[in-house]
Amino acid sequence: MSDLNETEIRVFIDAITHYFDQLTQEAATVRGAFLDDNGGSVPVYDYSGQIAVSGQFRGTITVSAPRALIRHLLLAMSEQDQSDANLRDTVGELANTLAGNARKHFGSDMQISVPRTAAGAIGKGASRKRPYVIMISWKTYSASLVVDIERLD
Template identity: 40%
Template sequence: MDETDLKVFIEGATHFFSHMGGEPAEIGTPYLASNCNSEVKGFTGIIGVTGKRRGSVYFTAPSVLLKVLLITLGEENTSHENMCDMVGEVANVISGNARKDFGSDFLISVPIVVVGRLDKIVVPPELRSFVVPITWKSYDASLVIALE
């Protein structure tokens, strides 16, 4: 796994919080996970990646973080739909950032949002994903990068 490739996704996430979230997010020490579902925190925005590398990148966050984020952005309505929109929006920024930085080497899909377990997402069992803990305003979210 290429460090610069990983950084592009991480920067996408930090970029979002420092520009939209009012205060920057902290990155914890990245670790490995063999089961993506164990990292899921409620709401997950998934982008598909293919080209030079293939797989998926998820941004997963608990509802409380999304509620605070919605309010920070001036949205008082913290309904289920809005939280889905919110997590999708973060994934959108990450994928947009990746599209910009990777240029033509990668194809990045439009994000989809999953609530709860990621049943439909198939990740090869031998593939370890990189989990990057993201702490924002003391709430924990994760960026999971599962690329071949």
């Protein structure tokens, strides 16, 4: 098993900044990226979406964002439905989009699941002892992207 390298982690950073830029014409910025040493020091927001990864990779990609950020995304899509179910669907679609962009980079060796969503934290089956955490800002909001993936050799 091997870790992703810096260039491969950059795929996720580029995907999330591009997502916001394409949807809202205002890119998200990376506030910080780090390895989670404490096994839980990642902020969890109102909604989380997670994609499981399999094939030649194992792990998860998880996005967590506050309700207000997701509502702004819905408005950017001209979506008026602000229900809890639609907020969860939207954060799940965000996670799915990021995983889909990663799959384009890594190829068919990376298989992705349908999104799982939750209000608040979503359970994680840690693949790595220290997952990659990417903290982003968009407008006045913060969100987290946790890349907990390893390559199976």
